[in-house]
Amino acid sequence: MRTPTCIASVSAILLSLATSAAAQPGATQQAHRIQQTTRAQQTSPAPAPKTAPATTEQAASTLTQPVGTTGTLSVAPNRSGAVSPDYRLGPGDKLRVEVYKDTQLSQSLQVRPDGKITLPLVGDLQASGLTPIELRDRIATALREYVTNPVVTVIVVETIAPLVYIMGEVNNPGSISMQGPISVLQALAIAGGFKDFANTKNIKVLRRTSRGQQTIAFNYRDALRAEGPPMMLQPGDTVVVP
Numbered sequence: 001m002r003t004p005t006c007i008a009s010v011s012a013i014l015l016s017l018a019t020s021a022a023a024q025p026g027a028t029q030q031a032h033r034i035q036q037t038t039r040a041q042q043t044s045p046a047p048a049p050k051t052a053p054a055t056t057e058q059a060a061s062t063l064t065q066p067v068g069t070t071g072t073l074s075v076a077p078n079r080s081g082a083v084s085p086d087y088r089l090g091p092g093d094k095l096r097v098e099v100y101k102d103t104q105l106s107q108s109l110q111v112r113p114d115g116k117i118t119l120p121l122v123g124d125l126q127a128s129g130l131t132p133i134e135l136r137d138r139i140a141t142a143l144r145e146y147v148t149n150p151v152v153t154v155i156v157v158e159t160i161a162p163l164v165y166i167m168g169e170v171n172n173p174g175s176i177s178m179q180g181p182i183s184v185l186q187a188l189a190i191a192g193g194f195k196d197f198a199n200t201k202n203i204k205v206l207r208r209t210s211r212g213q214q215t216i217a218f219n220y221r222d223a224l225r226a227e228g229p230p231m232m233l234q235p236g237d238t239v240v241v242p
Contacts, residue, residue: 086131088131088235089131089132089135090128090159091113092113093159094158095117095132097109098154099143100150100151105119111127111128115128115129121142122142129234129235132154133154164182164235164239165238165239167239167240169198170188170198171192171193172190172192178233178235184223185223185230199241200241203217203240203242204242205231208236218231
């Protein structure tokens with residue numbers, strides 16, 4: 001005959017076994033999840049290292065510097081906008097004259113108020129009114145006396161907005177800043193038109209060239225009737241309305 005003490009001991013053992021069996025699946029699942037997490041961490045790629053943003057100096061150093069080609073323009077930042085290949089130099093323009101394999105003759109220059117530049121060996125040369133190609137050829141010709149087959153490059157570094165002038169029987173005489181190509185008719189319109197007694201048939205355009213001053217006749221009425229291209233002004237031109 002079983003005693004109450006034995007029955008209680010057996011019941012406690014059975015209860016302990018049941019509790020362990022019930023807890024075992026949960027523990028197994030938890031261990032399985034831990035194992036999967038560990039494997040994912042081992043197989044996942046390492047994060048890419050963060051790179052510091054480039055500084056302003058580093059970004060500026062990556063910009064391509066303009067390189068002048070012989071006889072053409074190297075367009076550098078300037079105060080009057082883009083420079084066209086047929087641009088004519090004027091007083092105040094900043095230039096870089098490069099003579100191949102001759103650092104002493106290569107110079108950074110500014111066109112003087114009289115329209116000239118000064119170079120070693122050749123002295124003063126007229127620059128105002130010339131295109132960079134024309135100035136290049138003139139410099140190369142002058143250097144042939146001292147250098148064998150000189151290779152010259154003219155680079156326009158900075159330009160000053162050129163001016164044209166209008167005077168005489170107009171309502172607003174004075175200077176006009178050329179922000180682009182401008183014709184005689186456009187200059188007359190900017191000057192406010194003619195006064196009452198203006199002689200519109202005998203207008204003159206005075207132009208400085210390498211050979212001296214040139215006088216060009218302009219008839220206002222003929223220009224209005226003309227079907228061809230208008231007469232364009234060049235930097236430094238003076239329009240005289242008698």
